[in-house]
Amino acid sequence: MNIIIFRTLTKDDKKLLDQYYRSGYYENSHFNFTNLFMWRKPYHVQLCEEDGILYMTCEWEGVLQALQPVCAQENWSKAVESFRAYFAGQGKELLFTGVEKSFADFLAKAYAGQFAIESDRDNFDYVYLADKLITLAGRKLHSKKNHLNAFRKLYPEARYMRITPEILPACREELEKWYAAHIEAMPDSQFIPWERDAILELFEDWDYFQLKGGAICLSGRIIAFTFGEQLNRDSVVVHVEKADPDIRGAYPAINQGFVEHEWNGMTYINREEDMGQEGLRKAKESYKPEKMIEKYNAKLIAG
Numbered sequence: 001m002n003i004i005i006f007r008t009l010t011k012d013d014k015k016l017l018d019q020y021y022r023s024g025y026y027e028n029s030h031f032n033f034t035n036l037f038m039w040r041k042p043y044h045v046q047l048c049e050e051d052g053i054l055y056m057t058c059e060w061e062g063v064l065q066a067l068q069p070v071c072a073q074e075n076w077s078k079a080v081e082s083f084r085a086y087f088a089g090q091g092k093e094l095l096f097t098g099v100e101k102s103f104a105d106f107l108a109k110a111y112a113g114q115f116a117i118e119s120d121r122d123n124f125d126y127v128y129l130a131d132k133l134i135t136l137a138g139r140k141l142h143s144k145k146n147h148l149n150a151f152r153k154l155y156p157e158a159r160y161m162r163i164t165p166e167i168l169p170a171c172r173e174e175l176e177k178w179y180a181a182h183i184e185a186m187p188d189s190q191f192i193p194w195e196r197d198a199i200l201e202l203f204e205d206w207d208y209f210q211l212k213g214g215a216i217c218l219s220g221r222i223i224a225f226t227f228g229e230q231l232n233r234d235s236v237v238v239h240v241e242k243a244d245p246d247i248r249g250a251y252p253a254i255n256q257g258f259v260e261h262e263w264n265g266m267t268y269i270n271r272e273e274d275m276g277q278e279g280l281r282k283a284k285e286s287y288k289p290e291k292m293i294e295k296y297n298a299k300l301i302a303g
Contacts, residue, residue: 003089004055004082006046009036013047014209020054020070027293028100029125029237029272031070034209034229038198038239042190053079055086064092068099076106084300094300098123104296114303117296122276125293126284127235128269133259133287136252140288144252151249155218160257163213163227168203170222171215175199178242199240202227211239214258216250223247224254228263235268255287 017033029035036045036056044059054070064087069079087094096107098120107115132138136145151158161167179196186192202209213227224243231237238258243250259269270293274281 002050004048004050004086006048006055006057006086009040009045009047009056011037011205011208013037016049017047017054020049024070024072025232026070026100027125027127027232027235027270028068028098028295029231029270029293030098031068031100032229032231032237034202034211034239035237038202039194041197042194050082051075051078053082055079055082058097063095064090065095065097068096068103073102073106076103077110080107080111087300096296096298098295099298101294101296104298107298111303114300115298116301117298120295120297123273123295125273125295126271126287126289127291127293128271128287129290130236130259130263130266130269132290133256133269134264136256144287147249148252148256151247151253154248158216158218158223158253160261161215161217162261163206163215163225165206167215167217167222168206170217171213171225172200172203174222174225174244175242177244181245195240212262214254214262216243216254216257218247224250226254226258228258230266231270234266235270236263236266237270237272239272241271 014033014037017036021031021033039045046057048055052071053075056067056070058065058067066083066087069076069083071079084094096103096115104117108117132141136148163171175196179192183189183192202211211227211229213225215222215225217223224241226238226241228236228238228240241251241254243254263269268290271284271287274284
């Protein structure tokens with residue numbers, strides 16, 4: 001068996017990854033080019049395409065990890081064996097990270113007893129019905145509707161705008177304010193500067209990445225912005241959402257406005273994971289997800 005050879009993910013790989021991820025129905029928010037590109041540097045994302053299989057690895061705190069192979073299911077066994085040979089050649093234990101339930105179930109059945117498989121609750125994706133995020137109807141979302149109504153009453157001049165290259169400078173200004181406030185509150189956070197740099201990189205070539213974005217303009221400045229893209233045939237993934245926390249209702253306003261103006265024909269909105277952060281978990285649960293996308297880690301222990 002040939003040992004697969006990896007290279008670093010680059011901007012030019014968008015077409016390749018789009019082709020692979022669109023060939024199947026994937027619900028994991030990480031299974032798209034934008035997410036992998038945004039985090040390629042801190043996670044050292046690598047890829048290899050061979051015989052109709054897209055292999056990817058990442059590395060965190062010195063631990064090499066394999067991503068779920070992207071290919072037809074009949075090629076999963078071949079992909080696992082290729083990963084096994086590659087990791088053995090690196091002197092590393094084979095560890096799959098963030099795989100979908102279908103692949104975890106495959107490993108449990110096809111390699112019975114060979115993998116220790118654990119669910120990764122901190123990285124489950126929160127998925128909502130698009131029409132509920134638009135209407136905020138019902139008792140469970142009553143408080144969200146109140147915040148949105150308060151925003152509209154306090155700021156009737158606020159308006160939703162689609163992100164275009166023309167308003168990106170104003171979005172950058174809001175991002176820098178958000179960044180400055182949060183880095184002051186969490187000076188030891190690595191993720192805040194990493195995310196800032198990734199967002200700015202996308203802004204530099206906005207049209208190339210083919211994202212949809214929305215912003216709220218108030219008194220001549222952008223007070224909130226967000227962007228995302230279609231994940232699969234009926235789902236959207238929201239990559240980023242930022243808003244001025246001192247303006248009541250700014251977050252509900254951009255959340256609701258983005259779905260209403262850009263995605264009202266879609267069924268599901270995937271707002272990604274909470275990463276085990278208590279405040280973020282509470283916020284995501286407060287919107288009453290329709291379902292959670294489970295993710296698993298699988299470590300080779302025998303065989």
